Amino acid sequence: MPKGYAIHDTKDWTNFKVEDFDLKPAEDDDITLSITHCGVCGSDVHTISGGWGKLAVPYVIPGHEIIGTVTEVGKNVKDVKVGDRVGVGAQVSSCMNCVPCWNDNENYCRGDGKKGVLDTYNSKYADGSIAQGGYSTQIRAHQQFVFPIPDAISSENAASMLCAGITSYSPLLRNGCGPGKRVGIVGIGGLGHKLRFHSPQYGVLFAAAMGAEVIAISHSPSKREDALKMGAKEFISTKETPNWAKKLAQNPLDLIVSTASSSAVDLPAMLSTLNVHGKLVFVGMPEDSFKDMRVQAFAGNGCFFGSSHIGSRKEVLSMLKLAADKEIKPWIEVLPMSRCSEAVKRVSDNDVKYRFVLKQDLE
Amino acid sequence: MPKGYAIHDTKDWTNFKVEDFDLKPAEDDDITLSITHCGVCGSDVHTISGGWGKLAVPYVIPGHEIIGTVTEVGKNVKDVKVGDRVGVGAQVSSCMNCVPCWNDNENYCRGDGKKGVLDTYNSKYADGSIAQGGYSTQIRAHQQFVFPIPDAISSENAASMLCAGITSYSPLLRNGCGPGKRVGIVGIGGLGHKLRFHSPQYGVLFAAAMGAEVIAISHSPSKREDALKMGAKEFISTKETPNWAKKLAQNPLDLIVSTASSSAVDLPAMLSTLNVHGKLVFVGMPEDSFKDMRVQAFAGNGCFFGSSHIGSRKEVLSMLKLAADKEIKPWIEVLPMSRCSEAVKRVSDNDVKYRFVLKQDLE
Incomplete structure (x- = not known):
C-alpha cells in the first residue's frame, strides 16, 4: 500500500x-x-x-x-x-x-x-x-x-x-527571453531572509541557457559568486549599490522575473529599470499587498506587471x-x-x- | 505677439x-x-x-x-x-x-x-x-x-x-485590439464622479472601429445608451450587476483599457475578467496607490497590469x-x-x- x-x-x-x-x-x-x-x-x-x-x-x-x-x-x-x-x-x-x-x-x-x-x-x-x-x-x-x-x-x-524550474522557465519563454535580451532575475537572496517561494537559481540558469544577458538582482551581496557561476553576467546588490535602479535604467532590462516572496520589494524602482513595454513577472507570492502600486510608475516606459502559474x-x-x-x-x-x-x-x-x-x- | x-x-x-x-x-x-x-x-x-x-x-x-x-x-x-x-x-x-x-x-x-x-x-x-x-x-x-x-x-x-484620442488609441493598437478580440473599456462614468483624466469615449470609438467587440464597463448605468451608440456591443454597470466579474470571466476579455482615475477600482475583480495573459492598461492616473494589489490576483490567468503614455x-x-x-x-x-x-x-x-x-x- x-x-x-x-x-x-x-x-x-x-x-x-x-x-x-x-x-x-x-x-x-x-x-x-x-x-x-x-x-x-x-x-x-x-x-x-x-x-x-x-x-x-x-x-x-x-x-x-x-x-x-x-x-x-x-x-x-x-x-x-x-x-x-x-x-x-x-x-x-x-x-x-x-x-x-x-x-x-x-x-x-x-x-x-x-x-x-x-x-x-x-x-x-x-x-x-x-x-x-x-x-x-x-x-x-x-x-x-x-x-x-x-x-x-x-x-x-x-x-x-x-x-521551481518550470515556474521560472515558462515566463522566460513566454516573454521573449533569448539572445539580445537583458533579463533581470530578482531574489537571489541569502540566509536570514523570509521563506522564498521559489529558488531564483533556475531563472539565472535558464535565462542564460536561452541566450539572454542575465542580471541577478539581490538585496544582499552574499550570493554574488554563486549567481555569476550560474551564468549571470552582472550581479547587483541593491543594498550596496546606491541608485541601483537609475544605473540599470541606463541600459534597461527587457524582462524581470522575480522570485522574491516579499511585498517589500521597491516596485517603482524595479519597474523603472525596464525597457519600453518591458515586463516584471512575479513568480514569488507575497502573502500581503504591495504598499506602493501607483499607475504613475508604469507610464514613463509603458511597462507591465504580472504573474505566472507553473x-x-x-x-x-x-x-x-x-x-x-x-x-x-x-x-x-x-x-x-x-x-x-x-x-x-x-x-x-x-x-x-x-x-x-x-x-x-x-x- | x-x-x-x-x-x-x-x-x-x-x-x-x-x-x-x-x-x-x-x-x-x-x-x-x-x-x-x-x-x-x-x-x-x-x-x-x-x-x-x-x-x-x-x-x-x-x-x-x-x-x-x-x-x-x-x-x-x-x-x-x-x-x-x-x-x-x-x-x-x-x-x-x-x-x-x-x-x-x-x-x-x-x-x-x-x-x-x-x-x-x-x-x-x-x-x-x-x-x-x-x-x-x-x-x-x-x-x-x-x-x-x-x-x-x-x-x-x-x-x-x-x-484623449491617442491616449486610448496607442494602447489598443499596441496590445492587439482588432477583429476577434474582446476589449473592455472602463470608466464610462457619469455625473458626480471625480474628475476623469481622459474621456473613455475614444476607447469605445476606436476599439469598435478597429474591429474588436467592445464591452463598456461603468459603475453607474447612466451612460449605457451613449456607450452603445458609440459602438459598444455590451454595457455593464458594475453597480447594477451582481457578480459582474464572474459573468465576464465566462467569456473573458483580451484587453481592458481603463480611463478611471480612481484607485478605488476593484483591481482583482477587473483582472479576473481577462483571458490568459490578457492586459489591463490604465490610462487614467489616480493620485494615490491601489489598496489591494496582490500577486495572487495575477497568477490564475497570467495577466498583466500596465500603463501607457500618449x-x-x-x-x-x-x-x-x-x-x-x-x-x-x-x-x-x-x-x-x-x-x-x-x-x-x-x-x-x-x-x-x-x-x-x-x-x-x-x-
Missing part, C-alpha cells in the same frame, strides 16, 4: 508521521509511479504550516517535484511505458475542456464546472479521492501531467525542475530538452526522505543552496 | 487672465501655428489646480489638444507648408537621440542628458524658453510633434483626438487616418475660448458630454 510522510496539523508542521493512503482509482489515461525522488518546494512549507490557509484534507503528504518509475499505465497512455523514468510537477489534472486547455495552457485551465486545475497535494479529485504528494512511495496522475525524463538528466537533478506540458518537455542539451545542473542538496522534517525547517529559514531533493527511503 | 488665457496661482485656478508670452526661438525644424481650436483635457485641470504639484513656470497657459494653421516653417520642415491645417498634442519635444526615439517610441523618450520628453505646457526647453499651451493664439514646436490633419476631419473634431507620431498619423476613413466623430461641446474658466470647472465636475473644445476668440 502507498505510504508517505504526512502532516496532520499546521501548528505542528515539522512533525511528519508515516501514513498509508489510497491512490485515486486508476483510469484509462492514468500513469502510476513508484517514487524515487522528490524536491522540497517553498509551497510545501506554506501549505503544511498553514500560511496559505487550513488543510483541505485530513492529513497532507506534501511534495510536487516528483521523479519515479512507471509501474502501471492505463490503456490510453501514449509516450510512456512500465519501467520508464518520469516526473510529476505541481498539477495533476485539468478539465481538458476549456479554451486554455485546448491551447497548451492547461496550467491556466478555467474549469468546465466539473474539473479544473488540481494541485498535486492537499486537494481532492471530483470523485472525492484525495491527492497526496511526493514525500511518499507512489503517485498516480493523468498522462498529460506525467513527463518522460531525458536520460541525460539524473533523477536528483530533474526533480526540482518540475516546479507551465504547460509542452513547456515542461521543452525545458527538459533544453536542460539535457545544455547540461543544466541545478544546485541541490540531497537528503534521505526520512529527513523531510529537517528539510522543510531549513527551507523555511532559507538555509539551503539552493534546493533540497529527498531520496526515497520508505519500503 | 502671442497671447493666451493664463493661470498664475493654483489656488485660483478658474481665474484666467489674458497674458502675452514669447514663443520659443525658431529653429530649422520648427513649425509655428496660428491656433484655431484647443480641447480641454483633465490634465489641464490637474495642472492648474495643483493636483500634480506646484506650477513649474510663473504662469501657465494650459491646453494640449491644439489645432491651427501653419504660419511659419523652418528650413528642415517636410510634409507641412504655410497655410496647412495641423495639430499639436501633449508633447512638443524629445531628445531624438535614444533607443526609444529611434524606434517610433519618442513618447517614451529616455532623454540624452540634454533633452527629453517635454510637455506642451508648464515646462521649459533646455534654453530656458517657457512652453505654453493652446488656450492661446500661437504655438511653435518641432515638426516631429506637429501633425497634418486630414481634410475629412473638422478642426473641432480633430482637437481632442490629439491627447502615443508616437506614427500612431497619431495612423489614428487620424482611421478617424478620417471610418468617419469617427467624437462627442464634444464647443465653447468660445474666452469661456475656458467655465470649461475647466465643468471638466472638474465631470459635467461634459464628453469633451470641450475651445474655439479661438482672441485677436
Whole structure:
C-alpha cells in the first residue's frame, strides 16, 4: 500500500508521521509511479504550516517535484511505458475542456464546472479521492501531467525542475527571453531572509541557457559568486549599490522575473529599470499587498506587471530538452526522505543552496 | 505677439487672465501655428489646480489638444507648408537621440542628458524658453510633434483626438485590439464622479472601429445608451450587476483599457475578467496607490497590469487616418475660448458630454 510522510496539523508542521493512503482509482489515461525522488518546494512549507490557509484534507503528504518509475499505465497512455523514468510537477489534472486547455495552457485551465486545475497535494479529485504528494512511495496522475525524463538528466537533478524550474522557465519563454535580451532575475537572496517561494537559481540558469544577458538582482551581496557561476553576467546588490535602479535604467532590462516572496520589494524602482513595454513577472507570492502600486510608475516606459502559474506540458518537455542539451545542473542538496522534517525547517529559514531533493527511503 | 488665457496661482485656478508670452526661438525644424481650436483635457485641470504639484513656470497657459494653421516653417520642415491645417498634442519635444526615439517610441523618450520628453505646457526647453499651451493664439514646436490633419476631419473634431484620442488609441493598437478580440473599456462614468483624466469615449470609438467587440464597463448605468451608440456591443454597470466579474470571466476579455482615475477600482475583480495573459492598461492616473494589489490576483490567468503614455507620431498619423476613413466623430461641446474658466470647472465636475473644445476668440 502507498505510504508517505504526512502532516496532520499546521501548528505542528515539522512533525511528519508515516501514513498509508489510497491512490485515486486508476483510469484509462492514468500513469502510476513508484517514487524515487522528490524536491522540497517553498509551497510545501506554506501549505503544511498553514500560511496559505487550513488543510483541505485530513492529513497532507506534501511534495510536487516528483521523479519515479512507471509501474502501471492505463490503456490510453501514449509516450510512456512500465519501467520508464518520469516526473510529476505541481498539477495533476485539468478539465481538458476549456479554451486554455485546448491551447497548451492547461496550467491556466478555467474549469468546465466539473474539473479544473488540481494541485498535486492537499486537494481532492471530483470523485472525492484525495491527492497526496511526493514525500511518499507512489503517485498516480493523468498522462498529460506525467513527463518522460531525458536520460541525460539524473533523477536528483530533474526533480526540482518540475516546479521551481518550470515556474521560472515558462515566463522566460513566454516573454521573449533569448539572445539580445537583458533579463533581470530578482531574489537571489541569502540566509536570514523570509521563506522564498521559489529558488531564483533556475531563472539565472535558464535565462542564460536561452541566450539572454542575465542580471541577478539581490538585496544582499552574499550570493554574488554563486549567481555569476550560474551564468549571470552582472550581479547587483541593491543594498550596496546606491541608485541601483537609475544605473540599470541606463541600459534597461527587457524582462524581470522575480522570485522574491516579499511585498517589500521597491516596485517603482524595479519597474523603472525596464525597457519600453518591458515586463516584471512575479513568480514569488507575497502573502500581503504591495504598499506602493501607483499607475504613475508604469507610464514613463509603458511597462507591465504580472504573474505566472507553473507551465504547460509542452513547456515542461521543452525545458527538459533544453536542460539535457545544455547540461543544466541545478544546485541541490540531497537528503534521505526520512529527513523531510529537517528539510522543510531549513527551507523555511532559507538555509539551503539552493534546493533540497529527498531520496526515497520508505519500503 | 502671442497671447493666451493664463493661470498664475493654483489656488485660483478658474481665474484666467489674458497674458502675452514669447514663443520659443525658431529653429530649422520648427513649425509655428496660428491656433484655431484647443480641447480641454483633465490634465489641464490637474495642472492648474495643483493636483500634480506646484506650477513649474510663473504662469501657465494650459491646453494640449491644439489645432491651427501653419504660419511659419523652418528650413528642415517636410510634409507641412504655410497655410496647412495641423495639430499639436501633449508633447512638443524629445531628445531624438535614444533607443526609444529611434524606434517610433519618442513618447517614451529616455532623454540624452540634454533633452527629453517635454510637455506642451508648464515646462521649459533646455534654453530656458517657457512652453505654453493652446488656450492661446500661437504655438511653435518641432515638426516631429506637429501633425497634418486630414481634410475629412473638422478642426473641432480633430482637437481632442490629439491627447484623449491617442491616449486610448496607442494602447489598443499596441496590445492587439482588432477583429476577434474582446476589449473592455472602463470608466464610462457619469455625473458626480471625480474628475476623469481622459474621456473613455475614444476607447469605445476606436476599439469598435478597429474591429474588436467592445464591452463598456461603468459603475453607474447612466451612460449605457451613449456607450452603445458609440459602438459598444455590451454595457455593464458594475453597480447594477451582481457578480459582474464572474459573468465576464465566462467569456473573458483580451484587453481592458481603463480611463478611471480612481484607485478605488476593484483591481482583482477587473483582472479576473481577462483571458490568459490578457492586459489591463490604465490610462487614467489616480493620485494615490491601489489598496489591494496582490500577486495572487495575477497568477490564475497570467495577466498583466500596465500603463501607457500618449502615443508616437506614427500612431497619431495612423489614428487620424482611421478617424478620417471610418468617419469617427467624437462627442464634444464647443465653447468660445474666452469661456475656458467655465470649461475647466465643468471638466472638474465631470459635467461634459464628453469633451470641450475651445474655439479661438482672441485677436
